[in-house]
Amino acid sequence: MSDVNKSRRVFLRTAALSVAAVPLARIATHVPAAHAEKPKAEDGHALDYVNDATTSEHARYQEGSKCSNCAFWSGEESGGWGGCRHPQFSDVLVNANGWCNTWVPGG
Ligand code: SF4
Numbered sequence: 001m002s003d004v005n006k007s008r009r010v011f012l013r014t015a016a017l018s019v020a021a022v023p024l025a026r027i028a029t030h031v032p033a034a035h036a037e038k039p040k041a042e043d044g045h046a047l048d049y050v051n052d053a054t055t056s057e058h059a060r061y062q063e064g065s066k067c068s069n070c071a072f073w074s075g076e077e078s079g080g081w082g083g084c085r086h087p088q089f090s091d092v093l094v095n096a097n098g099w100c101n102t103w104v105p106g107g
Contacts, residue, residue: 037077037078037093038083038091038092038093039091039092039093040081040092040093040094040095041089041092041093041094041095041098045088045089045092046088046089046100047086047088047100047101047102048100048101049089049094049098049099049100050098050099050100051094051095051097051098052095052097052098053065053066053067053097053098053099054097056099058099058101060101060103061099061101061103065099065103065105066096066097066098066099066103067082067084067094067095067096067097067098067099067100067103068082068096068097069105069106070084070099070103070104070105070106071104071105071106072084072085072086072089072102072103072104072106073085073094073096073106076096077093080095080096080097081093081094081095081096082094082096086100086102088100088102
């Protein structure tokens with residue numbers, strides 16, 4: 001095999017691999033929106049929500065009630081923050097020690 005043919009073969013193989021790598025790189029870096037972490041709820045997000053249940057001055061608040069023992073709590077996702085199944089909180093994470101006026105025993 002001549003040096004020209006060998007160089008051409010190496011060039012074509014490298015070019016083909018480079019073209020194939022682009023879509024793979026896109027797949028590897030793509031993070032589906034469903035898996036992106038939701039923002040954390042702030043005090044007053046909805047339904048008199050507070051991140052620290054003990055600070056609530058709401059008439060319905062009962063000592064010991066908090067998101068992590070509420071029927072709407074769907075479990076911790078990271079660092080004390082987790083999901084709430086109530087529609088008012090579908091777009092945020094709530095604090096395990098948070099509370100809102102819709103709290104119901106469960107969790
Ligand atoms: Fe927390 Fe329950 Fe209110 Fe959701 S419904 S924010 S889990 S107290």
